[in-house]
Amino acid sequence: MPKDSTENTEHRPAGGKGGTDRPSPRVLNERSLRGLAHPLRIQLLNALRRNGPATASQLGKRLGESSGATSYHLRQLAEFGFVEDAPEHGKGRERWWRAVEGGITYDGRLVNQRDPEIRGAADVLMHEVAAEHYRELTGWIADRAQWTEEWAEVGDMSDITLRLTAGRLAELTRKLHELVDSFESPALAGEEGAEEVRVHLHALPFRPVPPARD
Structure with missing residues (x-):
């Protein structure tokens, strides 16, 4: 069965390996999935991955949330191993947080669990991943000029x-990830004029709506 994946910075199937020395993605289990599955927690992890270490107050201003809310959910993310302290950034009593290195992926079979809480x-x-893709896409359109x-x-x-079988779709997804990986290297990232580029890969089964009968 194909795997669903989310890193919120990058998206890979479980067990996928990139062409760089990046840590292998963490495969979510039932417990860690429940620990991450909150819109604000996903946004906080996103922000730390994309923008680097920050305090709860800084993240609250960025996301339009109170520092109390961001502080609570950062502690929850830390409990499940998604973020950690960044003491080298701290000054006085400020507590800085950073995302733990490595991506996140999960087995698509979690969606079909009998336990309604897991589903x-x-x-x-x-x-939330789909919403983030939408925000990035519409942001690109708005800022294109x-x-x-x-x-x-x-x-x-x-x-x-x-028109594909499930097996052929799995093959297509794997090859697309391999192609994206082939463009990722420290040497290419340092090229003059290089910018961060977000790549969204959506390959979804779809059944057309039949025409209405008179």
Whole structure:
């Protein structure tokens, strides 16, 4: 069965290996999935992964939340091993947090668990990832004029319909991840003019709605 995955910075199937020395992704189990499956916790982890270490107050301002709420959910993330203290950034009583290295992935079979709590946690995680993709996509459209013409022309929004078996879809997903991995290397990242690029891969089974009968 194909795996669903989320790193909120990058997305890979469980067990996937990139072309760099990045840590292997952490495979969520039932307990850690429940610990992560809260919209604010996912957003906090996202923010730390994308922007680096921060305090609860800084994250609260960035996300429009109280520092009390962000502090509580950061402690919960730490309990489940998603974030940790970043003492080298602290000054006085300030507590800084950073994301634990490595991606996050989970087995798609968690979605089909009989336990409604586990299925609900998986749904929360998937919906928040989809919401983040939407925010990034609409943000790109809104800010497109701020990029040079060269960059504005190379952003891609495509959709293609294929007819595949489940096995062929799994093969397509694997090859797409391998292709993306082949573009990732420290040498390429340091090229002059390089920018951070977000790649969203969506490959979903779909049944067209039949035409209504008269």
